[in-house]
Amino acid sequence: MEGADGDYWSFEALAGDVVSISVDTPESALDPYVQLRSAADGYLAEGWNYGPGSDELISHQAITSSGTYYARVSGTSGTGSYRLRVDVGRGVQLETDASYSNDSISGANQFALEVVGARRSGTIAGTIMAAAESVDEDYFNLGAVNAGESILVSLRLPESSSLVRPVVEIRDSRGNPLAVVVSPIETAARAHITTRDNYYVSVVTLAGQGSHGQYLMDAAVWPASGLDFPDLVVKQVTAPTAASSGETVRVSWTVRNFGTVKRSRIPITPAATSPTRTTRPRRDRGRRTRVKQVRHWAVVHEGCLPRHYSCRGN
Numbered sequence: 001m002e003g004a005d006g007d008y009w010s011f012e013a014l015a016g017d018v019v020s021i022s023v024d025t026p027e028s029a030l031d032p033y034v035q036l037r038s039a040a041d042g043y044l045a046e047g048w049n050y051g052p053g054s055d056e057l058i059s060h061q062a063i064t065s066s067g068t069y070y071a072r073v074s075g076t077s078g079t080g081s082y083r084l085r086v087d088v089g090r091g092v093q094l095e096t097d098a099s100y101s102n103d104s105i106s107g108a109n110q111f112a113l114e115v116v117g118a119r120r121s122g123t124i125a126g127t128i129m130a131a132a133e134s135v136d137e138d139y140f141n142l143g144a145v146n147a148g149e150s151i152l153v154s155l156r157l158p159e160s161s162s163l164v165r166p167v168v169e170i171r172d173s174r175g176n177p178l179a180v181v182v183s184p185i186e187t188a189a190r191a192h193i194t195t196r197d198n199y200y201v202s203v204v205t206l207a208g209q210g211s212h213g214q215y216l217m218d219a220a221v222w223p224a225s226g227l228d229f230p231d232l233v234v235k236q237v238t239a240p241t242a243a244s245s246g247e248t249v250r251v252s253w254t255v256r257n258f259g260t261v262k263r264s265r266i267p268i269t270p271a272a273t274s275p276t277r278t279t280r281p282r283r284d285r286g287r288r289t290r291v292k293q294v295r296h297w298a299v300v301h302e303g304c305l306p307r308h309y310s311c312r313g314n
Ligand SMILES: [Ca+2]
Pocket: 031, 032, 033, 048, 049, 054, 055, 056, 076
């Protein structure tokens, strides 16, 4: 509903949820103001310029009773459009980042990991806000990690996320990044811990920060002995965008070993020379059914691929 006091936007939340509300104005000169209000229209929280510039952010509000809540948006000065976003953390943790407060080791959010046997893991949601008085970096404290354990971190981006090439890094308690293995898409990192310390994960992005800059981060700490295997990933594939019948098609690729085993005699498939299976037209109840021919090639390359090294083929 819309009233003299501003625009009211309702949403439902459950006890135990954590909500964050942002009002961004990338397309206008409006200086917005937002309040979180109860079903009875009582004041609960405000986002007094805690977002980029004069934009609003109510970060990490714990919901203690289920029901309807309102985000009330008004203007402090100017007029224009705004983007209201409500993040509801339910079953996942939610970052705390009012006024870019988690942008360093000292301001890192606690990242709670659930212990299952010898492993612990957790998921937290965050947003890389637009850069204004600061460039948004998000730091999370994984707690103490023992020598002999490995930290694995990866990002998932919702379909609506605008983030482009976000990068995760694992850091020690002094903020130094470890020698981590970064995946081809730079959204995963792994580190083997040799010194007990408090460890942290940081997230930045090369582009796409702003009101749609959401990510989900999964983190896990495992005994390193459970992770001693090669991990081959196709880092890049280059192929022509069009081809004619009878034409020789050249495809090149790069495979990299992101695993923990230093050298391994493992088969790779760096060359395509002969078809191993062809799906041919078949008959269905006497009628000839056209089936698209699909050819699969596989030639095994026997060779060593040291950890962190790449193999190119075509
Ligand atoms: Ca404001």
